[in-house]
Amino acid sequence: MKARSALLYSVLRLLAFLVPFGILMLFPIMREYYWLAAxxxxxxxxxxxxxxxxxxxxxxxxxxxxxxxxxxRAATDEQAEDAAAEAADD
Structure with a gap:
């Protein structure tokens, strides 16, 4: 996973919440009922x-x-190597 794509998605999701929340908080009724604005x-x-x-x-x-x-894949490769090493020992 690219850290850039995860960071970009997270920031955009936060902005998608914070911008509407900020706009809603400009209305007097939403200041009183902040949980409704959220x-x-x-x-x-x-x-x-x-x-x-x-x-x-x-x-x-x-x-x-x-x-x-x-x-x-790495886990299956390790298991195959372990099985081959055990077969070689026997």
């Missing part, structure tokens, strides 16, 4: 991230899948 901002942020952050999410998840596959 709920609305979370829903807006989720919607924005689903619509506009598909590419960074795909890059991040593909990087995670590649890393997991490399680790799985």
């Amino acid at each position: 709920i609305f901002a979370a829903l807006i942020g989720l919607s924005l991230s689903v619509l506009f952050l598909r590419r960074p999410l795909e890059e991040m998840t593909s990087g995670m899948a590649e890393r997991r596959e490399r680790e799985r």
